[in-house]
Amino acid sequence: MSEALLEVRDLEVGLDRRRGVPIVRQVSFDVAPGEAVGIVGETGSGKTLSMLAVMGLLPPTVRRTGGQIRFEGLDLGALRPRELRRLRGRELAMVYQDPATSLNPLMTIGDQIEEALSAHGVRRAQARPRVHEALAQVGIPDPERTARAYPHQFSGGMRQRAMIATALVLSPKLLIADEPTTALDVTIQQQILALVRRLQDETGMAIVWITHDLGVVARLVDRVVVMYAGHVVEQAPTRELFRRPQHPYTAGLLASLPNPLDPSRPPLAQIAGTPPDATQAPAGCPFHDRCPQAIERCVSERPPLTARAGGSAAACWVPPGEWR
Amino acid sequence: MILRATDLGKDYPIRGSRRPLRALAGVSLELDRGETLGIVGESGCGKSTLARVLVGLERPTTGTVEFDGADLSRLSGARLRAHRRRIQMVFQDPYASLDPRQRVGAAIAEVLRVHRLDGRVDELLAMVGLAPAYAARYPHELSGGQRQRVSIARALAAEPAVLILDEAVSALDVSVRAEVMNLLVRLRDELGLGYVFISHDLSMVRHISTRIAVMYLGRVVELGPWDSVLGDPLHPYTDALRLTMPVPDPELASRQIDVPIRGEVPNPAAPPGGCPFHPRCPLAESVCREQRPHLLELHDGHLAACHVAARRAAATAA
Numbered sequence: 001m002s003e004a005l006l007e008v009r010d011l012e013v014g015l016d017r018r019r020g021v022p023i024v025r026q027v028s029f030d031v032a033p034g035e036a037v038g039i040v041g042e043t044g045s046g047k048t049l050s051m052l053a054v055m056g057l058l059p060p061t062v063r064r065t066g067g068q069i070r071f072e073g074l075d076l077g078a079l080r081p082r083e084l085r086r087l088r089g090r091e092l093a094m095v096y097q098d099p100a101t102s103l104n105p106l107m108t109i110g111d112q113i114e115e116a117l118s119a120h121g122v123r124r125a126q127a128r129p130r131v132h133e134a135l136a137q138v139g140i141p142d143p144e145r146t147a148r149a150y151p152h153q154f155s156g157g158m159r160q161r162a163m164i165a166t167a168l169v170l171s172p173k174l175l176i177a178d179e180p181t182t183a184l185d186v187t188i189q190q191q192i193l194a195l196v197r198r199l200q201d202e203t204g205m206a207i208v209w210i211t212h213d214l215g216v217v218a219r220l221v222d223r224v225v226v227m228y229a230g231h232v233v234e235q236a237p238t239r240e241l242f243r244r245p246q247h248p249y250t251a252g253l254l255a256s257l258p259n260p261l262d263p264s265r266p267p268l269a270q271i272a273g274t275p276p277d278a279t280q281a282p283a284g285c286p287f288h289d290r291c292p293q294a295i296e297r298c299v300s301e302r303p304p305l306t307a308r309a310g311g312s313a314a315a316c317w318v319p320p321g322e323w324r
Numbered sequence: 325m326i327l328r329a330t331d332l333g334k335d336y337p338i339r340g341s342r343r344p345l346r347a348l349a350g351v352s353l354e355l356d357r358g359e360t361l362g363i364v365g366e367s368g369c370g371k372s373t374l375a376r377v378l379v380g381l382e383r384p385t386t387g388t389v390e391f392d393g394a395d396l397s398r399l400s401g402a403r404l405r406a407h408r409r410r411i412q413m414v415f416q417d418p419y420a421s422l423d424p425r426q427r428v429g430a431a432i433a434e435v436l437r438v439h440r441l442d443g444r445v446d447e448l449l450a451m452v453g454l455a456p457a458y459a460a461r462y463p464h465e466l467s468g469g470q471r472q473r474v475s476i477a478r479a480l481a482a483e484p485a486v487l488i489l490d491e492a493v494s495a496l497d498v499s500v501r502a503e504v505m506n507l508l509v510r511l512r513d514e515l516g517l518g519y520v521f522i523s524h525d526l527s528m529v530r531h532i533s534t535r536i537a538v539m540y541l542g543r544v545v546e547l548g549p550w551d552s553v554l555g556d557p558l559h560p561y562t563d564a565l566r567l568t569m570p571v572p573d574p575e576l577a578s579r580q581i582d583v584p585i586r587g588e589v590p591n592p593a594a595p596p597g598g599c600p601f602h603p604r605c606p607l608a609e610s611v612c613r614e615q616r617p618h619l620l621e622l623h624d625g626h627l628a629a630c631h632v633a634a635r636r637a638a639a640t641a642a
Contacts, residue, residue, distance in 0.1 A: 042497040042498060042499060043468075043497055155588050157588050158588075185366035185367050185524070185588075185589060186366060186524060186525075186526070186565065186568035187366060187564055187565070187568065187584065187585045187589075188366075188588060189568065190567065190568060190580070190581050190584035190585070191584040191585075191586075193581045193584075194581045194582070194584045197581065212497065212498060213498075213570070214498070214570060214572075215527075215569075215570020215571075215577070216570075218570060218571070218572070218573070218574045218577035218578070219570075219574075219577045219578050219580055219581050220578070220581075238574045239574050239575070242572055242573065242574055252499065253498055253499060254572060256498060256499055256501065256502035257498070257502075257527070257570065257572065258505075258527045258528065258530065258531040259571070259572055260527055260530055260554070260566075260569040260570075260571055261571055261572075261573075263551065263555075265530075265531055267506050267509065268501075268502035268503075268505055268506055268531070269502060270499075270502045270503040270506060271499040271502070271503075274467040274468075274469060274470070274500065275467075275497060275499065275500075
């Protein structure tokens with residue numbers, strides 16, 4: 001994948017106040033133009049911090065302590081803040097889980113989208129029609145009237161549509177979505193997923209979808225990056241991940257979901273123990289203390305991410321053929 | 325029959341309006357010992373109000389709740405408390421329901437003392453799979469899954485016959501959810517408890533339920549055995565919800581979002597006339613805009629409130 005749109009190499013993010021105690025380690029992955037990639041992980045896996053690092057929007061208590069992020073070959077770490085700001089919005093945009101906190105309650109929806117445009121040099125006279133176009137594109141009815149509404153006058157689903165309209169108004173090449181459907185009703189979630197897939201088809205943009213929900217991943221993305229305790233433990237084309245998981249953690253997550261196609265409703269497979277605090281990830285493989293396949297080597301030596309059949313890669317010393 | 329709700333209604337006054345918000349309307353449900361009644365629906369469907377009414381946190385505006393044959397609205401004092409004790413609730417967020425300054429053991433012992441029961445803290449911890457040493461811990465020293473186990477142990481301390489589980493596994497991480505679900509199934513089967521399992525997550529409801537009730541805007545729109553309701557849904561809303569269950573097959577899964585149901589749940593303060601689902605329904609006809617469909621038994625033990633489904637069932641029977 002030499003033509004990557006986004007290239008993340010050995011990314012490290014650490015806690016600032018504790019001399020850079022790492023919470024994201026050696027994270028590497030690519031996103032090709034037009035590709036939809038899912039980053040899957042549980043609470044504390046580092047999935048959101050990794051993507052905030054890409055956006056240059058890490059919270060003040062953490063910072064990037066290593067690695068490289070390239071966007072269209074450009075080293076984002078070498079950019080000045082002003083140059084990075086210009087890139088954000090125009091080339092890469094992000095939507096968040098809770099639109100209520102990321103929209104300004106005192107500004108109309110239309111003004112907020114217009115602000116995004118004018119920040120990138122679009123004149124007012126040209127901006128309004130583009131605002132209406134952006135609202136119509138995300139399925140918001142009667143855009144001229146709704147542009148004058150305030151966020152509190154919108155339902156949760158409509159606010160999320162407005163967030164997506166704001167993110168997409170400058171036609172970015174990459175949309176990063178951080179669990180934007182988690183807080184929504186299940187039927188609205190389906191609508192937003194369908195909307196994003198349609199917009200992706202229409203615009204050819206790439207997507208990184210951050211989620212804990214393997215169901216969303218199965219519906220939307222081409223490729224999956226699985227994170228655990230700050231590490232990438234598996235990467236695979238979506239179909240491969242579901243058919244032949246290469247890491248025991250991925251296999252455990254898949255087995256823990258009830259299968260609506262199975263009429264016998266067997267007990268759910270459990271993963272022993274609890275997810276670790278990434279700042280205290282055990283030595284060796286970060287999953288070894290919960291892993292049913294762990295061998296002695298896993299306790300002391302961290303497995304590197306290595307290529308497997310079918311375009312997958314996994315960080316595990318024990319191949320699936322040798323699983324108990 | 326351990327728990328029976330008959331024609332439950334719950335109105336909340338709206339400031340500046342003569343019309344109240346009708347959070348529950350005409351809800352009738354029954355629960356047997358050892359059975360799990362799953363309740364599924366989206367925001368505003370009344371599922372949490374139903375939970376609060378069943379457990380006695382709210383008084384219904386109309387209708388009755390009977391426990392073990394006794395109408396709870398006709399009881400008072402010690403007899404009411406004795407009955408209420410047998411219906412316990414487990415909430416979504418164990419952080420909010422446990423006192424952060426109280427050790428786990430004290431939190432459980434408090435329930436035993438209030439109800440003058442002679443249960444033992446270590447036995448209750450063992451029932452939910454926690455070692456006796458956990459009695460000395462504070463809630464913040466526990467993981468999310470362990471805290472939810474403590475909430476369940478606290479509910480069990482009251483020696484209930486029925487547990488109302490309101491989004492009890494929804495806040496848990498995927499890898500932890502499975503173990504709490506398995507624990508709930510084991511406790512139900514070992515203790516013969518009746519569960520009302522309320523969730524927006526249909527795949528969890530499907531996994532644990534004996535029967536399922538689907539709610540929409542304060543009403544039950546479909547009710548029946550879990551495999552009939554999900555294998556052969558009668559109501560178009562249930563059919564739409566069914567497609568929100570993740571399937572472990574990416575090709576099938578990506579087709580699930582091909583035709584999402586249109587529109588949003590209307591404001592519960594101003595529900596549509598006729599069938600409350602008609603503005604979003606792919607099958608809606610003129611009768612659906614005008615008349616509210618009744619919840620009717622269309623097949624054996626399988627009820628739905630839908631004009632189209634009722635007509636189809638009548639045609640098949642004829």
